[in-house]
Amino acid sequence: MIHDFKKELKRVKQEICAFVLRHGYQYDGKSKWTIRYMNWIRELEMSEIQRETLNEYIAEMENLNDKINRFMNRIDEMYQSERYHEKVSKLRCFKGIETFAAMTIQVETADFERFPSAKAYASYTGLTTGEHSSGDKNNRIGITKQGNTVIRKTLVECAQSLVKGNVYAKKSQGLKSRQKGMDVNIIAYADKATERLKKKYQKLIERNVPRNKAIVAVARELACFIWGMETGNIH
Numbered sequence: 001m002i003h004d005f006k007k008e009l010k011r012v013k014q015e016i017c018a019f020v021l022r023h024g025y026q027y028d029g030k031s032k033w034t035i036r037y038m039n040w041i042r043e044l045e046m047s048e049i050q051r052e053t054l055n056e057y058i059a060e061m062e063n064l065n066d067k068i069n070r071f072m073n074r075i076d077e078m079y080q081s082e083r084y085h086e087k088v089s090k091l092r093c094f095k096g097i098e099t100f101a102a103m104t105i106q107v108e109t110a111d112f113e114r115f116p117s118a119k120a121y122a123s124y125t126g127l128t129t130g131e132h133s134s135g136d137k138n139n140r141i142g143i144t145k146q147g148n149t150v151i152r153k154t155l156v157e158c159a160q161s162l163v164k165g166n167v168y169a170k171k172s173q174g175l176k177s178r179q180k181g182m183d184v185n186i187i188a189y190a191d192k193a194t195e196r197l198k199k200k201y202q203k204l205i206e207r208n209v210p211r212n213k214a215i216v217a218v219a220r221e222l223a224c225f226i227w228g229m230e231t232g233n234i235h
Contacts, residue, residue: 008063092178093190096162118224127220158217163201190233193225
């Protein structure tokens with residue numbers, strides 16, 4: 001449900017931007033959706049009907065933000081429970097995987113042990129490439145997109161975050177905080193995954209592989225690392 005709210009929030013924000021631009025207003029700041037930007041939006045001189053329309057958009061946006069925040073708080077409560085805390089904490093050690101993504105992957109997968117291999121789990125996510133066979137020829141086609149759509153989209157989003165920055169960039173404070181107190185072997189495994197996946201992404205980009213395909217390739221291998229983490233195959 002939270003994915004639906006985020007999708008709707010993105011739509012409303014786009015409508016606000018389009019509405020403001022359509023009526024001749026251009027924001028001169030660097031970043032939108034900051035306090036400064038919202039103050040600018042609220043202080044625009046408009047006709048009564050224009051202001052009323054814009055205020056409706058803003059109210060809808062704030063309502064969606066409230067819903068998302070409530071769900072995020074509820075997810076954090078679930079994460080703290082005995083059922084999820086240990087498993088989700090392991091996933092949070094990966095760069096690009098924070099609480100919401102980790103909880104999504106854990107809940108949607110339920111039991112990683114039911115997959116005999118990392119490849120089997122990647123196949124479950126729909127991130128493995130398909131094949132078209134004709135006679136003696138086997139042609140690789142795009143990812144199958146069969147399996148769990150929610151996990152697949154979540155992994156792609158995580159991969160997009162993971163590949164940011166250079167290979168040997170220092171860990172963010174957020175990642176350090178998530179890894180604090182975790183077993184050194186778990187941290188080492190997660191860090192190894194980050195380094196390997198960043199290198200993989202850079203090599204693909206250098207070979208002029210389209211960015212979206214490179215991200216999917218990273219997401220597919222990230223799924224394999226996640227399977228290893230959750231099944232104890234981290235060596």
